[in-house]
Amino acid sequence: MLTIRLSRRGAKKRPFYSIVVTDSRARRDSGYIERVGFHNPVARGQEIPLKIDLERVDYWLSHGAGMSERVEHLVKGYRKQQAAAA
Numbered sequence: 001m002l003t004i005r006l007s008r009r010g011a012k013k014r015p016f017y018s019i020v021v022t023d024s025r026a027r028r029d030s031g032y033i034e035r036v037g038f039h040n041p042v043a044r045g046q047e048i049p050l051k052i053d054l055e056r057v058d059y060w061l062s063h064g065a066g067m068s069e070r071v072e073h074l075v076k077g078y079r080k081q082q083a084a085a086a
Contacts (some may be wrong), residue, residue: 001023001024001031001064001065001066002021002022002023002024002060002063002064002065002066003021003022003023003065003066003067003068003069004019004020004021004057004060004061004066004068005019005020005022005025005028005067005068005070005071006018006019006020006028006039006071006086007019007020007022007028007029007032008028009041010024010030014042015041016038016039016040017038017039017040017041018032018037018038018050019035019036019037019039019071019074020032020033020034020035020036021033021036021060021065022036022072024066027061032055033080034060035054036053036056036057037051037052037057038050038051039052040073050074050077050078052074052075052078054075054078054079054082055071057075062078063064070073080082
């Protein structure tokens with residue numbers, strides 16, 4: 001089964017997460033099928049804290065992929081943010 005989940009990047013004490021589509025049996029930071037966004041929890045200044053390609057997320061969900069709890073929460077908030085901006 002495919003899963004949309006976070007994959008950690010970045011330096012020590014400076015996390016940066018990629019939102020990736022991967023096989024649910026694979027390790028957290030191992031190879032992935034597609035990167036659909038990123039999450040920067042310690043964004044400062046003009047840095048972008050969250051960016052998600054919602055079209056690709058919807059595509060993978062329609063093909064049977066599931067989302068982790070954290071990614072589900074991030075996508076829900078990002079959809080609200082995009083709806084308010086439009």
